[in-house]
Each structure stands twice: as C-alpha cells, then as structure tokens.
Amino acid sequence: MKRKYTVIIEKDEGGWLVSEVLGLAGCHTQAKSMDELLKRTEEAIRAYLETDKPEVSEEFIGFQQIEV
Secondary structure (H helix, E strand, O other): OOOOOOEEEEEOOOOOEEEEEOOEOOOEEEEOOHHHHHHHHHHHHHHHHOOOOOOEOOOOOOOOOOOO
C-alpha cells in the first residue's frame, strides 16, 4: 500500500536543492535539478522505511508563516 509524504524543498547558498521528508526524522537529500531531487527523495524514503525500526510520525499538523 502506497503512502504520501510531505516534503520541504529549499535551495541552499550553493544552488543545491535540498529536500526534507516530514514525519521521517533525518530523511533528506540534495540535488542540482528538481527531477533528480525528486528521484533521490523517493530513494531516500524507500531506504528509510527499510531500516529495522523506522520512526514514522503520523501527526503532521501543517505550516505557518510568520512575518516579523
């Protein structure tokens, strides 16, 4: 059964795209293009879930932006 995961994507100072998978602590990767990033992120999720005891958070609440 497939599950959907929420991914945060940012660009670092060096121009790399960096993804972090919410709910999977420490599951992240990077790439130069969006296509490659999405491919690597899927691979990272699969590898994470294959560990002995993956820590999967079921309680994603949401995002909020605050301007200060």
